[in-house]
Amino acid sequence: MISVFDIFKIGIGPSSSHTVGPMRAAGRFVQSLRRQGHFVHTHRIETVLYGSLAWTGHGHATDIAVILGLAGEEPETVDPEAVAAIVEEAGARNMLALGGRRAMSFERTRDIVFDRKTPAKGHPNTLSFTAWDEDGTALLTEFYFSIGGGFVLAEGENPAAAQALEVPHPFRSGADLLQIGRAHGLTIGGIVLANETASQPEAVIRERLAHLRTVMDAAIDRGMSIEGELPGGLRVKRRAKALRERLLADAGRNVRAPHEIMDWVSLFAIAVNEENAAGGRVVTAPTNGAAGIVPAVLRYYRDFCDYSEAGADEYLLTAAAIGMLFKMNASISGAEVGCQGEVGVAASMAAGGLAAALGGTIEQVENAAEIGMEHHLGMTCDPIGGLVQIPCIERNAFGANKAIAAASLALRGDGTHKVSLDQVITTMRVTGADMQSKYKETSQGGLAVSAVEC
Numbered sequence: 232m233i234s235v236f237d238i239f240k241i242g243i244g245p246s247s248s249h250t251v252g253p254m255r256a257a258g259r260f261v262q263s264l265r266r267q268g269h270f271v272h273t274h275r276i277e278t279v280l281y282g283s284l285a286w287t288g289h290g291h292a293t294d295i296a297v298i299l300g301l302a303g304e305e306p307e308t309v310d311p312e313a314v315a316a317i318v319e320e321a322g323a324r325n326m327l328a329l330g331g332r333r334a335m336s337f338e339r340t341r342d343i344v345f346d347r348k349t350p351a352k353g354h355p356n357t358l359s360f361t362a363w364d365e366d367g368t369a370l371l372t373e374f375y376f377s378i379g380g381g382f383v384l385a386e387g388e389n390p391a392a393a394q395a396l397e398v399p400h401p402f403r404s405g406a407d408l409l410q411i412g413r414a415h416g417l418t419i420g421g422i423v424l425a426n427e428t429a430s431q432p433e434a435v436i437r438e439r440l441a442h443l444r445t446v447m448d449a450a451i452d453r454g455m456s457i458e459g460e461l462p463g464g465l466r467v468k469r470r471a472k473a474l475r476e477r478l479l480a481d482a483g484r485n486v487r488a489p490h491e492i493m494d495w496v497s498l499f500a501i502a503v504n505e506e507n508a509a510g511g512r513v514v515t516a517p518t519n520g521a522a523g524i525v526p527a528v529l530r531y532y533r534d535f536c537d538y539s540e541a542g543a544d545e546y547l548l549t550a551a552a553i554g555m556l557f558k559m560n561a562s563i564s565g566a567e568v569g570c571q572g573e574v575g576v577a578a579s580m581a582a583g584g585l586a587a588a589l590g591g592t593i594e595q596v597e598n599a600a601e602i603g604m605e606h607h608l609g610m611t612c613d614p615i616g617g618l619v620q621i622p623c624i625e626r627n628a629f630g631a632n633k634a635i636a637a638a639s640l641a642l643r644g645d646g647t648h649k650v651s652l653d654q655v656i657t658t659m660r661v662t663g664a665d666m667q668s669k670y671k672e673t674s675q676g677g678l679a680v681s682a683v684e685c
Contacts, residue, residue: 232398232426233558235436235551239443239525240381240515242306243314244507245619247519248356248564248672249284249291250306252377257300259383260360260373261330267371273329274365275336276301279344280358282351283566284377286673290463290617292510294343297358303331306381311511353386354378355566355671379564379572380517380554398426403559405597405652408552412593419596420548420587440544443514447503447526450513454502461508463618469509471502492535496635497628499527504624517554517563520570520612520619521577523627525550528581528634532588542588550584553600556652561660565612566672568663570623574630575607575659579652581634586641594646601652602637608655609662611670613677622678 242251257278264270278297280288288294298318299309321327327337351357354376361372374386400411400422408419417425427436455475461467475498481487488494503523507513516525529546532538554563557576562568582603586596607630615621669676 232396232401233555234430235423235427235548236439237382238380238515238517238551238554238558239547240306241443241446241512242381242515242519243309243311243512244510244519244522246291246293247381247515247517247522248377248379248566249288249293250296251381251515251519252356252379252383253280253284253293253358254296254300254304254306254309255381255383256358256375256377257297257360258303258305259375259385260362261301261303263373264362264371265330269362269370270330271333272364272370273335273362275342275363276329277342277344277361277363278358279346279361281346281349282355282357283672284351284356284358285345285347286675287614287617288345290614290674291619294339297343298327298337298339301330302328314510354384354564355668356564379562379567380558381515382558396430398429400425402552403556405556405600405656409593409597418545418549418587419552419583419593420545423548423552424544437544440547441540443547444529444543446512446514447516447529450503450506450511450522451499451526451530452502453511454504454506455498457505457509461505461618461620462510463508463616463620465616465618465620467508467620469505471498471505474498474501492531493632495534496527496531496631499530500524500627500631501624503527504619504627508618508620508624516550517558517576517580518565518573520565520623521573521627521630523624524574524577524630524634525581525584527627527631528585531631531635532585536589546584546588549587549596550580553580553583553652557656557659560653560656562663568659569610569666569671570612570626571604571607571610571659572663573612574626575604575610577627578607578630578634578637579603581631582637582641585635585638589638589642591638591642592646595641595644597652598644598646598648599638599641601648601650601655602640603634604652604655604659605650606633606637608659609666611666611677612672613670613679614672614674615679615682617674617679621682
């Protein structure tokens with residue numbers, strides 16, 4: 232089974248598939264060099280980006296991620312404030328500390344190639360690494376696929392091999408979750424918690440969940456405190472700080488609109504995704520491009536509902552279960568299925584998680600998750616300028632509000648409904664397969680083109 236902590240990973244922006252994934256792939260290649268005895272002989276490494284990585288890699292900082300990964304940095308621990316200095320030093324010295332330990336030749340324009348002509352093999356997010364010795368002899372070439380949400384596969388790798396751990400309640404569908412829950416008297420979060428305890432103690436799991444919440448809250452708080460323009464050239468101004476100040480000012484004057492809570496939810500989501508766009512630390516949930524939705528709804532639960540830490544744990548565990556279903560049976564990669572696989576999946580996760588935290592039955596939770604995705608079906612991934620800014624940031628705000636509406640609708644019912652979560656996941660996968668590639672994170676269609684022409 233996929234772990235909660237695979238669905239929710241701590242990393243840096245702006246993209247899980249284009250930043251976190253390539254950084255992990257580069258780190259894995261360095262490990263391969265060590266295992267095969269090539270590390271000490273490597274004079275330089277050529278990285279080639281294909282498919283969506285080639286088309287939008289500049290805007291998604293894929294080249295920077297590769298530099299960081301080759302230099303031994305990891306998404307969970309790299310200091311976002313140190314990234315610029317690492318990259319600038321490598322460029323100024325024409326040298327990179329391979330694995331953080333030994334110097335190798337490095338020229339950014341020579342050694343990182345954006346190949347927009349060769350078709351990507353295996354997945355739209357494909358990258359290759361070739362190590363050369365000082366005489367120009369190729370030592371090792373490996374291909375990797377960044378398959379969404381920070382997940383990475385090497386060419387020929389069997390993803391099931393890493394998921395062979397025996398758990399008490401294996402599941403692959405929403406129907407499985409409903410059956411297991413009814414048979415054992417468990418919530419969906421309880422099912423996931425029981426599975427997680429097959430590999431680590433419950434106290435450790437809850438401690439790690441609390442840490443995830445801390446990082447999510449920190450991203451919201453930091454996003455609400457910073458002004459200025461986002462990087463990348465679109466000159467998009469951060470809005471979260473000003474939005475918060477206006478909301479607080481209205482509250483001080485007792486000028487409160489009936490939809491004020493919606494504005495707060497939008498603010499929370501925008502704050503996270505502005506941090507993501509700036510390369511800050513966020514939690515993939517399940518991707519960076521959709522990283523604001525799950526934290527925003529969780530903050531809504533904390534600030535406007537009857538909050539408890541147990542409820543917050545249930546929220547994350549349940550949301551993770553829903554994310555697992557999409558990951559196993561469809562995709563969470565915008566380059567593969569469009570933004571329905573990112574914002575849509577995150578809204579589905581948050582809707583189910585909120586319904587669970589508010590005491591919904593497993594049937595109501597499944598219904599909430601289904602509603603959350605049903606109304607994101609067909610959403611394209613068309614970032615302007617290849618940047619995770621327009622329309623990505625606002626889409627998180629709308630996804631968060633949709634998630635709350637979906638949970639509310641489901642909790643008003645008894646859990647019975649016509650379209651199951653499994654059916655909507657299948658529909659999402661088929662819709663993504665039918666979608667033209669120009670609408671799947673290549674910035675070759677949709678708003679990415681229309682906004683330029685206008």
